[in-house]
Amino acid sequence: MIGGLFIYNHKGEVLISRVYRDDIGRNAVDAFRVNVIHARQQVRSPVTNIARTSFFHVKRSNIWLAAVTKQNVNAAMVFEFLYKMCDVMTAYFGKISEENIKNNFVLIYELLDEILDFGYPQNSETGALKTFITQQGIKGQPQTKEEQSQITSQVTGQIGWRREGIKYRRNELFLDVLESVNLLMSPQGQVLSAHVSGRVVMKSYLSGMPECKFGMNDKIVIDKQGKGGTTDDAGKSSGKQSIAIDDCTFHQCVRLSKFDSERSISFIPPDGEYELMRYRTTKDIILPFRVIPLVREVGRTKLEVKVVIKSNFKPSLLAQKIEVRIPTPLNTSGVQVICMKGKAKYKASENAIVWKIKRMAGMKESQISAEIELLPTNDKKKWARPPISMNFEVPFAPSGLKVRYLKVFESKLNYSDHDVIKWVRYIGRSGIYETRC
């Protein structure tokens, strides 16, 4: 399977190297550096084959992670494994950066030892790993009897993702609906493609082995209830909008058979934070912002750009961290910007005007206009006009998804659904949100 794992910084210096199998020689580390990191050209494929050895590489900020194998493996699996590894590392020490990796170097070796054995994935659930490797590094104290028995029961129990005997004084759960909305719009305002990929992330602090049931405004469920349900129920559901989910996938704890037959999502949740489901929608997306570009070429040395952004949601809501990036030609000599709101700056190194607005309420409009002076060039090359991209964060779900309920049942311990404190939060972020100009 995976013969070795290497982590490099952007210069190609080895930060971590762990070889699991003999068929990967010590020179493999250097082969990757020379052929990929130091290669002048762009990366041609995320899988590079050097001397019959395949290098699967992923780049996170400035860090390269590479998995090496000599066998014909399942590529999607190796990539997902690398992401999982990143997730585990992030769970332990936050962002993956050169500094963090150097500081947590011992911890990473410990993790690598536990996650893979002889190149085979062993244990990659952060929750379970934390019983083996604590961040403090067990400081020479032999474990207590209790902890030992926990390890044994944790890995032999029927439910691999939750250990028994969890107790909380306060039973609490947090639901986060995190969505990223992607858009590609033509200059005329026609939506070329739009989709929302969302995740429901749950943080559960519940005692015992609770049985949970999760409900949302899924079209299929609502329609079914509308037909067969009581008048009262139908009245309620028609008031709310339902959404059509294109496809969704669940954490392994969700009983898929029940979802297939009755479309109900029931599960015993893992302890702590995890991703309950992932979904995608393409229909009836609420596009939080509309970008209207206007580019006019005045002669050969001047360009006039006017961009209007319109927020398209309830006036009571506030969007945050808005950033509009207007690309400028390579031969720009000077830029004058006037904007009604926020701050705008020309960043020569990025070839773009970056316009930042801290907050913006719904149903508002704002505008920026810029004059771009160009250097005359002999280069006949036409400016390719990259699209205007946008970043933002809004406190609702652009797909229209709503959490209808999350019920908790625990028959053995005496707390009921009402005793659990529940929190729901919606965050919509921009994915690739581009408008051509």
Added chain:
Amino acid sequence: MPYFGSEETVKELKRALANPHVQADRLRYKNYITKVIRYMTQGLDVSALFMDMVKASATVDIVQKKLVYLYMCTYASDKPDLALLAINTLRKDCADPNPMVRGLALRNMCNFRMPGMPEYIEQPIVAGLRDKASYVRRVAVLGCAKLHNLQPYTDMDGSIVNELYALLRDPDPVVVVNCLRALEEILKDEGGVVINKPIAHHLLNRMKDLDSWAQSEVLTFLLRYRPRSDDELFDILSLLDAFLQSAHAHVSVSTLRLFLHLAAAHPAVQADALLHTSAPLLATCGSASRELRFAGLCHVQQVMRSQPGLFGTHYKRFFCGYSEPSYIKFRKMEILVELVNDENVALVLEELRSYCTDVSPELAQAAIAAIGRIARTYSEKCLDILTGLLALKQDHITSAVIQTFRDLVWFCPQSTAAVCQTVEACVDNPQDSEGKQALLWLLGEHGEQISSAPYVVEGYIDGLKTELSSAVKMELLSASVKMFLCRPAETQDMLGRLLHYCIEEESNMCVRDRALLYYRLLQRGVEETRKAVTGPKSDPSMSVLTGRQEEPISLWASAFNTLGPLSGRDLCLQTVIISASAQPSSSAEEELLPGSKDVTLSCPNDTEEEISLSLGPPLSHETFEKMWLDLEILHRQTLGFPRPKAAADTLQAALQLVKIQTLAFTPGDTVPWKAYLYTRGTGTLILAELLQEDPEAPGTEGSLVVSVKQQPANQHTIRGFVAIIKSVFQTLNFDRL
């Protein structure tokens, strides 16, 4: 990484580690150990510290232990005698009450790669297999595989194999999967772990408990199982149905592969499975991480080979984002071309046109070529776009457009008139040699329709001295001769100049010979030349070949979900061969590539016809011996039957019949029996060894093993050669019966 003063550093560390004050202060001591590992990671040779590190392993601090073990695993093979010192500590740890310590010690003991190790680890492994903590069992099971790797074919293999088969029923899911992995490695010479009905059903029932990695692997192992009846088959499929929609792309793709494999006889089921998987596949194509997106796209391409219509309505999903890396954009464009239909053609073309002005010239050219492909069906719209692109006056775009025109004219003659008009109107000429060749071909082939053609060609002839590319010169010769045939008056003079220059002054032999050929042709008269030079101007039948075709699913299903689809269609086959012929370091890969084996087994006759062997001059024993030692084994294969008992002369004569020379062989029934053969085929020399081990030896089953060396290497010939050897021996064996 070479370090200045690395020896100093090592010495300093050695001093520090040996310092009793440091040893007394636990934290400082650990810091120094961390430092050693850090240098090791950076590639500095710190093996000189081995003795001090072994001492550091005797500690209660688990983290320190782990670090020291990591160090020892790296350098144990360099210092086997010193590593033995650490074994006592490790063996003691294997009996620790804490399962974590037991597991850790066992794992690292198995990781030491040095001779003499097996005798120390056998006993702890066997004990570990029966440990009550599943954590230790997991480690012990994989330890068996490591042990086998270290010392293949020990007597205890048999008992371990039985124990591992029994552990397949272990309550811990990871132990179960580790058992499969270990058995696969231990039994690789016998074709890997056997999946019979009880095991298959047991695994299927446990699927839900496994983590996604294990699911993926088990699904691959299940490829080996053949259900007895249709009822059983459908039971299995309905059990697996849920996994088609798994949250993990790799699981759903693995499941799809298993579906396609199992339901090979039920096309309707296969189609249904593909339909089911299309949603997760599309989701993968839109996933947040680009590498996964790439893998998804590659697999979509595979599926489209058989079901081009499956993704038709989702064409917008394959529009490129501006910031996507080029490898994704290339794939997306390839897919878009396949998805074009009457309804979406306008939008797709509009989209592709916006890529034509991309910053990367390669991408722009690929986009233009993509439009060219679509033009074979929707020529009018595409020609407008392509003509519009010429107005941009950019070298790389012009060149690509002209090349596209050339191909277009060849495939659909009805567009010739429009293309000629455009070419005539195009003022600036391509600058790179590919583009020049395309333009010259167009001018030569359709010179009569382009009024300015002779003048353009003349321009090239005048600039001949500065032209570097010989390919352009050859094309220029052909174009001028063709033009001479249709417009002699305007061309005669410059053709004379061109031929004169090419024959008298040109240094490139190919160009000179081509010029001489045309010169002699022209000497035989214009009619003769016309007969020889002009051919069909287009070949519409070609478009049938290159057009979309629904391929049977079986064609790609065997390589699905391996590295094959990712390396591109052309490389696909190559990868398969390379991985199959790579040193047999593991058997998993051979199993993962059933296709490569099937090729050699199922159609030996075809291959036999394709390669022709010859005897050539005989080789002396000395030469053979020298070459045999020099070359590497390129191919090794177990033939699956014992050597024929026929007399030596018969064997030699039979091989001689198929032009294989026998150099030497062991006489009579001596064991092991060996024979050395050689032959020549398609320009290469093939040397081979046949080996039959003692039939009583474990793991061989008395089967004949053939090892092939070759100079120069040519996989195709090797496969043919092995197929021939096989058929000869099969015939001989048959005779005996």
